[in-house]
């Protein structure tokens with residue numbers, strides 16, 4: 056379906072055509088008419104589906120003729136990166152529309168707070184904020200939500216995971232009851248339904264394939280011991296110029312720093328993004344990565360959700376993420392909006408059961424590959440930590456092992472040398 060068929064104003068159609076958006080994505084096709092019809096929405100859609108435009112476009116459409124520079128729409132997002140990115144998308148779509156937006160997030164110095172305060176006082180149509188920083192401004196008493204018509208919660212499940220439930224409810228307490236509320240979440244656990252019940256009014260439910268990696272992501276996993284991981288990573292990215300933009304996810308800030316040190320020692324243009332960096336440094340690192348000055352970005356899960364970077368061709372999970380949903384988010388960094396990409400996960404014996412849970416969430420078996428021969432023996436794929444008497448073996452092999460391994464061999468040539 057085209058955006059024109061969705062009934063959007065010509066000023067938005069012009070911006071969309073400049074941006075090269077030809078057809079609406081499924082979430083846009085389903086959500087835009089409902090939002091234009093002023094109904095509440097509870098939408099289950101993962102990042103990479105075009106969900107940001109799905110809520111921004113109809114809001115801007117309503118603002119086309121009615122920009123008042125008083126807060127009409129509040130978008131709440133879990134992280135500063137996501138808030139900034141949503142704000143940037145608004146700026147792009149609103150290029151020919153007389154509507155304004157400002158981002159409000161923490162992580163900077165006191166002068167950032169002051170400039171956000173000035174901008175809020177001056178007035179804006181759309182405020183995009185992270186919960187904590189918005190509360191700080193609300194406590195100062197100058198945020199005027201009396202003209203607010205729309206509340207949008209993006210990545211609601213992530214916000215609850217980060218412990219923002221109380222903050223969200225406090226913010227909602229400041230808003231007019233008569234408003235349109237749109238809630239977007241990658242997953243629909245019971246706590247999301249509970250939140251939805253308390254802040255949405257007879258929402259239209261929209262659900263796109265839950266917890267499935269975007270099509271176009273080629274997935275594989277390497278079975279490796281911890282001492283093999285660093286060499287394996289080096290091997291995965293060495294001499295592969297087609298992987299021009301690579302994200303490596305590690306579970307801790309410490310590992311992120313270690314990997315950055317190791318990779319830069321090997322001559323890679325590599326940078327880190329973790330909560331150890333202050334906001335300005337994180338943004339600068341992201342900018343350099345987006346503009347291809349940096350080839351490899353090593354990050355914690357601070358970057359796994361929502362962040363939109365085009366042209367990433369390889370995602371490496373240096374560790375298996377603790378939360379199965381995070382796997383979907385992490386590998387969603389590649390193959391965004393119709394492109395293709397590769398996602399590789401390194402699994403040590405301790406993480407095998409965790410990875411099996413991921414496979415049951417995504418309802419598919421990811422091909423398991425052995426590490427290249429020169430790195431030594433790979434551990435066996437085993438998911439049940441049952442100690443068997445007399446064998447000394449910590450793991451029992453799952454019944455399907457033989458079958459999986461046979462199937463995996465077909466994929467192996469693609470990624471690593473065959474084991475002799």
Ligand code: AMP
Nearest residue numbers: 076078079080102103104105106107392
């Ligand atoms: P999101 O799911 O909002 O993070 O969007 C993922 C990516 O898809 C972003 O780079 C968008 O700019 C892009 N995108 C969104 N809608 C469309 C569309 N209709 N056509 C092409 N690209 C799109």
